[in-house]
Amino acid sequence: MATVELLSDSELSAEARAVFDDIRATRNSDYVNNFWRALAHDPATLKRTWENLKAIMGPGAIDPKVKEMIYIAVSVAHGCPYCVHSHTAAARTKGMSEAEYHELLAVIGMASMTNRLVTALGVSIDDAYQVP
Numbered sequence: 001m002a003t004v005e006l007l008s009d010s011e012l013s014a015e016a017r018a019v020f021d022d023i024r025a026t027r028n029s030d031y032v033n034n035f036w037r038a039l040a041h042d043p044a045t046l047k048r049t050w051e052n053l054k055a056i057m058g059p060g061a062i063d064p065k066v067k068e069m070i071y072i073a074v075s076v077a078h079g080c081p082y083c084v085h086s087h088t089a090a091a092r093t094k095g096m097s098e099a100e101y102h103e104l105l106a107v108i109g110m111a112s113m114t115n116r117l118v119t120a121l122g123v124s125i126d127d128a129y130q131v132p
Helices: 014-027 034-039 043-057 064-078 081-093 098-121
Strands: none
Touching: 014 034, 014 043, 034 043, 034 081, 043 064, 064 081, 064 098, 081 098
């Protein structure tokens, strides 16, 4: 359950409406999800977050599907079910197969386990892994 009311389009300020219009145009969809509707209470944060997300998740050196898969991994690590669901849906839209999803989950699980082990064991970083 949200800690704030999710604003409908009719409740948006002019500033928030402009961001929603850009979300819709950028995504080529009429749908604006609950995350943005919760952020709409603070148009400055809404705009800043959308602009940053749009820049980082937009075209770049990393394939868009891979970016979404990275987002899933970080969201699992941080325990954010909303982000896991929304970015899994986005990755599937960008072509992630079921086999890729299950392999991603296996990598996330393995990394989580080995991260905890190396932390618990206090393993020092090999010289070979240091930047010269």
